[in-house]
Amino acid sequence: MKEYTYSEARQRLAELLDLAQREGAVRIRRRDGSVFMISQIADMHAPLDVPGVDLRMTRNEILDVIRDGRKFT
8 A cells, every 4th residue: 555645645645545545555654643544435325225116017917926926825
């Protein structure tokens, strides 16, 4: 993992972001010794955000199947 000073990071921010995307992370060290890490965050999707399924059924046909299934419970 590459490490840059704060001053270098300010001057080369776009380059550091590209490097973090390629290599996973980049560290930045301040003059006081504190260290920070820049890394790309994966796209986060909602767990229920799934593509639809084309059942080729009408709304009423789907409701009939649900009702029939409930008769046996």
